[in-house]
Amino acid sequence: MTEIYGIGLDIAGRCQHYHQDEDVAALWCAECQRYYACYQCHDTLCDHYFVASKIGSLAVLCGVCRHRLTTDQYQLGRCPYCQQWFNPRCQRHYQIYFEE
Ligand SMILES: [Zn+2]
Ligand SMILES: [Zn+2]
Numbered sequence: 001m002t003e004i005y006g007i008g009l010d011i012a013g014r015c016q017h018y019h020q021d022e023d024v025a026a027l028w029c030a031e032c033q034r035y036y037a038c039y040q041c042h043d044t045l046c047d048h049y050f051v052a053s054k055i056g057s058l059a060v061l062c063g064v065c066r067h068r069l070t071t072d073q074y075q076l077g078r079c080p081y082c083q084q085w086f087n088p089r090c091q092r093h094y095q096i097y098f099e100e
């Protein structure tokens, strides 16, 4: 099972910052080469700011089924494997997580 890093994580990778039912998407830091529950967890745990992943890469991990998702799959709004919805408010942070 692919590991998710973060602070106070539950079984589906929800962290102390984002813990609604739908907050299960973990994000890939291109520098660490790991998935983090959110950029705030990352920036607390690491000595650099979160480094965005390329759009089209496997930048997202579903915390429920632990399948890796492309940014395109993620932007459909729900996991194509387990049908879990993702939190649409994460769109505010796209520029932190993804880059062209
Ligand atoms: Zn990093
Ligand atoms: Zn967090």
Ligand SMILES: [Zn+2]
Binding pocket: 062, 063, 064, 065, 066, 067, 079, 080, 081, 082, 083, 084
């Ligand atoms: Zn899933």
